[in-house]
Amino acid sequence: xxxxxxxxxxxxxxxxxxxxxxxxxxxxxxxxxxxxxxxxxxxxxxxxxxxxxxxxxxxxxxxxxxxxxxxxxxxxxxxxxxxxxxxxxxxxxxxxxxxxxxxxxxxxxxxxxxxxxxxxxxxxxxxxxxxxxxxxxxxxxxxxxxxxxxxxxxxxxxxxxxxxxxxxxxxxxxxxxxxxxxxxxxxxxxxxxxxxxxxxxxxxxxxxxxxxxxxxxxxxxxxxxxxxxxxxxxxxxxxxxxxxxxxxxxxxxxxxxxxxxxxxxxxxxxxxxxxxxxxxxxxxxxxxxxxxxxxxxxxxxxxxxxxxxxxxxxxxxxxxxxxxxxxxxxxxxxxxx
Ligand code: NDP
Numbered sequence: 001x002x003x004x005x006x007x008x009x010x011x012x013x014x015x016x017x018x019x020x021x022x023x024x025x026x027x028x029x030x031x032x033x034x035x036x037x038x039x040x041x042x043x044x045x046x047x048x049x050x051x052x053x054x055x056x057x058x059x060x061x062x063x064x065x066x067x068x069x070x071x072x073x074x075x076x077x078x079x080x081x082x083x084x085x086x087x088x089x090x091x092x093x094x095x096x097x098x099x100x101x102x103x104x105x106x107x108x109x110x111x112x113x114x115x116x117x118x119x120x121x122x123x124x125x126x127x128x129x130x131x132x133x134x135x136x137x138x139x140x141x142x143x144x145x146x147x148x149x150x151x152x153x154x155x156x157x158x159x160x161x162x163x164x165x166x167x168x169x170x171x172x173x174x175x176x177x178x179x180x181x182x183x184x185x186x187x188x189x190x191x192x193x194x195x196x197x198x199x200x201x202x203x204x205x206x207x208x209x210x211x212x213x214x215x216x217x218x219x220x221x222x223x224x225x226x227x228x229x230x231x232x233x234x235x236x237x238x239x240x241x242x243x244x245x246x247x248x249x250x251x252x253x254x255x256x257x258x259x260x261x262x263x264x265x266x267x268x269x270x271x272x273x274x275x276x277x278x279x280x281x282x283x284x285x286x287x288x289x290x291x292x293x294x295x296x297x298x299x300x301x302x303x304x305x306x307x308x309x310x311x312x313x314x315x316x317x318x319x320x321x322x323x324x325x326x327x328x329x330x331x332x333x334x335x336x337x
Contacts, residue, residue, distance in 0.1 A: 001025055001028065001029040001030065001031055002029050002102050003027065003028055003029065003201060004026070004027055004028075004029050004100045004101045004102040004103070005025070005026060005027075005100065005101050005311060005312070006024070006025050006026075006027050006070040006098055006099060006100040007022050007023070007024055007025075007070060007071055007099040007100070007311075007314055007315060008022070008023050008024075008025050008068055008069060008071070009021065009022065009023075009065045009066065009067050009068065009069065009070075009071055009072050010022055010023035010067075010068075010180035011052065011056055011067070012028060012052060012054055012055060012056055012067070013051075013055075013253070014055075014255075015253055015254070015255045016253045016319075016322075017051060017054065017253065017318070017319050017322065018319070019315050019316065019319065020170060020333050021054065021315075022071075022315040023046070024312060025040055025070075026090060027070075027100070028128055029102050029103070029104060029267070030104055031084045031249075032081065032082075032104060032285065033106075034083050034110070035083060035084050035106070035107040035108060035234055036083050036084065036100070036104050036105065036106055036107065037076070037079055037081075037082045037083070037084050037087045037093075037104070037105045037108045037185070038079070038080045038081045038082070038102065038103075038104055038152055039077035039078070039079060039080065039093060039095065039097060039102065039103055039104070039105055039111075040077055040078050040080045040101070040102055040309075040335065041075050041076075041077040041097065041100060041101055041102065041103065041334045041335065042075075042076050042077050042078060042092075042121060042333070042334055042335050042336070042337060043074050043075065043077075043121060043122050043125055043331045043332065043333055044073060044074070044099060044125075044311075044314060044331065044332045044333065044334060045073055045074040045075070045125040045126075045129070045313065045329075045330075045331055045332075046073070046317050046321050046330050046331070046332060047073060047074065047131075047159075047175055048247060048249050048252060048321070048322065049062075049247075050071065050080040050318065051252040051253065051322060052064070052252065053065050053071075055153045056159075059170075061277050061279070064150075066215040068148065070098040070100055071098070071099040072096060072097060072098050072099060073096065073097075073099060073101075074095075074125055074129065074130065075094070075095055075096070075097040076092065076093070076094055076114065076124055076125060077092075077093055077095070077097070077103075077108070078090065078091070078092055078120045078337055079091040079092075079093060079313065080102070081134075082108075084107070084108040086108055087108055087111060087113070091113050092113065092114050092116045092121060092337070093105075093110045093111045093112065093113055093114065094111070094113075094114050094124050094125075094129070095110045095112070096109040096110040097110070097312060098171050101311055101334055102333070103186065108229050112285075116291075116337065118293050119293055121337065122305055122329075122331050122333070123296075123303060123305070124128075124305060125329065125331050126159050126162055126303065126305055126328070126329030126331065127159075127162075127303045127329065128288075128293060128296075129285075129290050130278050130279075130285075131158075131159035131160045131163065132159075132160075132163045132288065132292055133278065133281060133282075133284060133285055133288050133327055134160045134164070134246060134278040135160045135161070135162075135163035135164035135167060135222075135285070136288055136292075137165060137220060137244075137245030137276055137278055137281045137284070138164060138182065138222055138246045138276060139151075139164045139167045139168055139171075139220070139244060140161075140167060140171075141166075141276075141281075142242060142244040142274045142276060143220035143221075143222060143242050143244045143273075144220070144242060145168045145169070145171045145172070145173035145219070145220050145309075146171070146172070146173065146219075147171070147172035147173070148172065148173070148174065149173045149174070149219035149220060149326070150173065150174050150176065150212055150214050150216050150217065150218055150220075150238075151165070151174065151175045151176070151218075151219065151220040151221075151222065152175075152176050152178075152210070152218045152220070152221050152222070152233060153165040153168070153175065153176070153177045153178075153194075153222040154178050154179075154200075154222070154223060154224045154225040154229050155179065155224035155225055155247075155249060156177025156178055156179050156184070156188045156194065156197060156254070156281070157177070157179045157185075157188050157304065157325070157327055157328065158328070158329070159328065159329035159330070160224060160246060160247075161177065161179075161222070161224055162187075162188060162192055162225075162303075162304060162328065163292075163301070164222045164244075164246075164304070165177055165188060165192055165222075166192050166193065166275075166295075166300075166301045168220065168222075169192075169193045169195075170295070170300055170301075171273070173219075173220070174195045175193075175194045175195050176194065176195060176196050176197055176213045176214050177194045177196075177197035178197055178198050178199070178200045178206070178229070179197070179200070180200060180201050180213060180256040180324045181198065181199060181201070181324075181327075182199050183327065184199070184327055185197050185198065185199050187304060187328075191302045191304070192301075192302050196213050197213065198212075198213055200229070203329075204217075204244070205232075206228060206229055206232040207232045207235060207236065210232055210233065210236040211236065212234060212269065216238075217236060217237065217238035217241075218233055218236055218237045218238060218241055219237075219238050219241050219242070219244045220241065220242050220243075220244070221233045221237060221241060221242070221244070222244045222246060223243060223244065223245050223246055223248070224245070224246050224247050225247075225248065225249055225250045226247070226248025226249070226250050226251050226258070226327065227248065227250040227251055227257075227258035228250070228258060229250065230248070230260065231258075231260050231261055231262050234243075234260070234262035234265040234271075235262045235265060237265065237269055237271060238269070238326040239269045239270060240269070240270050240271070240272070241269065241271050241272070242272045242274070242277065243271055243273040243274065244274060245273060245274060245275040245276070246276070248249050252322065289291070289310075292306075303328070303329075304327055304328025304329070305328045305329050305330075305331060306321075306325075306326040306329065306330040307330075307331055307332075307333050308320075308330065308331070308332050308333070309332075309333050310332070310333075310334075311332065311334045313332060314332045317330055317332050
């Protein structure tokens with residue numbers, strides 16, 4: 001069996017994640033038992049939810065990473081050898097696997113085959129993966145945008161945001177985005193067909209920007225950011241607006257969370273505010289992939305990825321994503337197929 005590098009949790013962050021929270025370790029890959037699959041990793045996903053798993057106790061829906069143990073996350077790989085009848089050598093697979101170059105999927109658990117002929121493999125970690133499905137669940141099952149309504153998407157150029165906005169545009173809504181650079185705003189307006197948007201770092205204030213860009217109010221809010229962004233949307237939302245509460249990335253590294261001032265608007269405007277976690281909707285992934293691959297093939301949907309090369313660069317890629325360095329879905333490329 002091969003040896004592998006792994007990225008292990010060296011220490012827990014106190015506020016912002018730092019490179020010394022991670023360490024690279026060498027490990028022997030264990031032999032395969034009946035049902036196991038040996039996977040050579042090609043791409044690893046760096047995702048905001050992993051920040052919560054670095055805390056002691058993890059998050060409400062998942063337990064956290066253990067000190068001195070490898071981190072784990074979404075991986076695309078290729079089957080090197082298999083003692084599982086459902087997987088053969090050469091199959092391309094998706095799985096929740098260790099942050100490593102190689103790993104053994106015990107009993108083939110969490111593995112799913114992906115089709116390299118349908119789309120580039122990295123897409124299965126972004127637009128055709130759980131970030132895309134997150135956008136679908138939040139926008140189409142909770143937001144339910146209607147023709148002519150105004151939809152607002154924060155972190156709009158990111159993995160989830162770019163798909164969420166494009167789904168709303170396909171549904172006939174007027175879509176406004178916000179992001180942290182002019183280049184990101186150009187991407188989602190020019191390439192993703194958002195109707196307009198703004199750079200939240202350079203506008204005088206978010207409330208003022210929402211008054212300008214969403215002059216008819218907001219009917220659907222796809223919330224990726226939280227904090228001051230959410231406060232401003234609460235104040236600017238129309239009565240009976242739907243809020244798909246996807247994430248609060250502005251809060252994940254703060255020691256002192258932002259205190260919302262406008263929660264009373266939920267009552268007075270009779271808002272529908274619904275949190276959700278994509279893993280509760282995993283059963284939709286295959287039909288989602290089929291539908292979304294067709295959107296991409298027909299040119300209705302654009303895809304932006306941000307690929308960082310080199311396994312050892314995963315910690316920096318993760319920290320950079322939390323700081324907004326990425327344009328589109330950030331993945332780490334480990335090896336060629
Ligand atoms: P992205 O690809 O959007 O990358 C993260 C982006 O967040 C950065 O590029 C940055 O973009 C933005 N950001 C970081 N800090 C701030 C800040 N203080 N204020 C505003 N924006 C900030 O990541 P994802 O698409 O994977 O995730 C987007 C959101 O969706 C996150 O909140 C995540 O937790 C959530 N999520 C929720 C899931 C669920 O099941 N509920 C599943 C997957 C993701 P910018 O330059 O624009 O600031």
